[in-house]
Amino acid sequence: MSKVLMKGNEAIAEAAIRGGCKFFFGYPITPQNELPEYMSRELPKHGGVFLQAESEVAAINMVYGAAGAGGRVMTSSSSPGIALKQEGISYIAGANLPAVIVNIVRGGPGLGGIQPAQSDYNQVTRGGGDGDYKMPVFVPANLQEMVDIMMEAFDIADYYRNPVMVVGDGMIGQMMEPIEFKKPVPRELPVKDWITTGTKGERKPNIINSLFLEASDLENHNLEAQEKYAEMVKNETRVENYNMEKPELVLTAYGTTSRICKNVIAEFKKEGIEIGLIRPITVWPFPHKAFEDIPESAKGILVVEMSQGQMIDDVKIANNGRLPIGFHGRSGGMIPDPQDIILKVREMLGGVK
Amino acid sequence: MAIVYDKSKGLTDVELHFCPGCTHGTVHKLVAEVLVELDVLEKSVGVAPVGCSALSYDYFNCDMQQASHGRAPAVATGIKRVNPELVVWTYQGDGDLASIGTAEIIHVAHRGEKITTIFINNAIYGMTGGQMAPTTLIGQKTTTTQDGRTVEHSGKPLKMAEMLATIDGAKFVERVSVDTPTNIRKAKKAIRKAFELQLSGKGFGIVEVLSTCPTNWALTPRDSLQWLRDNMMPYYPLGNFRTPEEDE
Known part of the structure; x- marks a missing residue:
């Protein structure tokens, strides 16, 4: 069809x-x-x-x-x-x-x-x-x-x-x-x-x-x-693991926010920096295994949500204290700006690269 | 020897939990008998919500759905719209129908939903231990109106039958009582008519049954019946408020 x-x-x-x-x-x-x-x-x-x-x-x-x-x-x-x-x-x-x-x-x-x-x-x-x-x-x-x-x-x-x-x-x-x-x-x-x-x-x-x-x-x-x-x-349990072969940092986001994150990933690729994305397709059941499987290359997880931080609790449970977790969220109908996410990624990677 | 009185096939053998002297048992029997006499028991689905009616799903010998507080008319709507050939009915108390579920009962009447409602008005919350209902009479003492209900604080009791009779889709509305053998026979006739209305597909039917709650009224079963006659009947007059013939 x-x-x-x-x-x-x-x-x-x-x-x-x-x-x-x-x-x-x-x-x-x-x-x-x-x-x-x-x-x-x-x-x-x-x-x-x-x-x-x-x-x-x-x-x-x-x-x-x-x-x-x-x-x-x-x-x-x-x-x-x-x-x-x-x-x-x-x-x-x-x-x-x-x-x-x-x-x-x-x-x-x-x-x-x-x-x-x-x-x-x-x-x-x-x-x-x-x-x-x-x-x-x-x-x-x-x-x-x-x-x-x-x-x-x-x-x-x-x-x-x-x-x-x-x-x-x-x-x-x-x-x-x-x-x-x-x-x-x-x-x-x-x-x-x-x-x-x-x-x-x-x-x-x-x-x-x-x-x-x-x-x-x-x-x-x-x-x-x-x-x-x-x-x-x-x-x-459903999840998309995107660019997760050897990420320096892992973004996690669901719904349309994940599409903004993919744009961010494309921007970093131009600089030769690999950023991954774990995109839950089900938030219950939550894809815990995807977080357990994050490669050793990753220095942290950045949670991006159109809220003041709700999924981040499940990410913390799945991460179980292993990696540092950052958060970027907008709410009330405001959409996350890719530039803000990029800044947050750079901050988590230890300053401007 | 000929059997002259038997338990209705419309009821199961489960022992009723109702208090001694409570009229729920009588009304259960009437509904069950009508379903059997109209030969619709096997295609009927009853909806019992929250309150003393909550366990009715164990007592009626037909398919049943338990509903959340006040929502039996909405649940019944869902059942009837899926399967219009079923005979669908709700059995609701006054806390359920006249308080938390007023929106739902008004809107089944508004839509002319082809279901039947049996409404037990005993002027009090029974299951939760005797609190004020919208149908509690002025001066009546309950656990939440310990000096008696006043108009200033809580307004006057709701007359559901009269109110529902103003809605076009409510094609059969009658208030009955089960305090005497004569009134029990009249109540059964009204319940039968309400179910016949559903079978005719003309609209929504409701029978309000004045009932007793000896436990929470703190009266003997016999005194309860007299209290109903002396206090409820003057404020809640028995009679028919709407028949489908009026619309023809």
Whole structure:
């Protein structure tokens, strides 16, 4: 198939439909509105249902109900809206339900702003909801990667019976890039024999639930979830290691920030200085091994984020005290300037070279 | 010997956790009987949220979803939109429906969502230990209104049935009570009509059931029934507020 030029939010919606999404529940919030708008127009043409909910809270609970009834379902929102959905996401995880949540991140805290940001790292990787739950969190860096992940996301959710989050900063949602819709590698998906479709007199009632009043039952429920999360760590951790053969310094960044870092790397190459990049494609599971595998040539790690420093905590855990860690971040919708990153790299390499 | 009374097939054999004298058990029985009599038990999905109804998923002999506090109407919307041929219903208390979940209940009515809601109004939070509900009466003592609820501090109790009846998509709205055998029969009739409305595909139906909470009212079961008649019925009049026939 030939490439098409599409706006990010619309490309995400189209990829979701091609990935088998049949139900969408959402509430308007900038900068992701083109996504539900596209869904409202296109999903019914594919035998699906779009419904604009009365709130983010209602939308995520509609997702819960739909997932429990066997629907391939998603919602999308942006940072403050995702904060409102966190309780529902915890319930979805607690009840072992598959669903896809798209977060087109804007600056916070509070109402914040509507410009691109990466300040939702903690809210998407640490859960905003209660309890010991995890979900795969994808952070693509360009539209092609975004649509590839969207087309696979519903299978991943069904495979693990778990929510999956796909995160783009506001730039991913608003930019246009040429993309190609490619079918993902098929997974063998388990039969949904647990869904509430009416007993039809043929089986015992199915119950969708996250309540366990017996302490030992709840602990066992959590231990089973941990086994599932261990499988996700093993199978779903994704990372790009870029120019990592013999770097003097390693940059680490995700999403569109990683593209700025690649420009920085190209600048240093002109001077004969090799700078590497570890680009997490999943931030949960976090690609710890990539950091363990950093060659001896590296003198340090520079974390670059569109926040005041959130992923840096995971980098510190992965680094485990081995290398010095520097940080450069902009927030509130301000984009990191390559020149500032270059200055910071020179500083970490021990002055101007 | 002929069996003249039997437990409904719509209920499981799990022992109910409700306190002695509480009317939840009666309402559970009525819902179960209606589902069986309409022959829809096997294609029905109930949604039980948070409160004394939280464990209802163990009591009804059909597919069930447990929902977060107040969100049962949203969860039911998700189920019904995926599978419109299912009979989907919620069973919610007054803390759930009239306080934390007001947005959700108003908007299922607003959309005319083809689901049925059974609303238990016992003028108090039962499960959490007797705190004030939006339906708590003026002067009523609760653990958070220890000298009695006042209008100045908390306003007047919400009349959900009357309020929902103003919304076009709510095609069947009735308030009933289960304090006497006669009223229990009337309540069952209303619940049946609310489910028949769903089967007709005309819109949203809700039955508000005045109920007792002897434990948190600190009254005997019998005195509770009398307290309901003396105090709740004058403020929450029984009757129908909306039938689909009105719109035809």
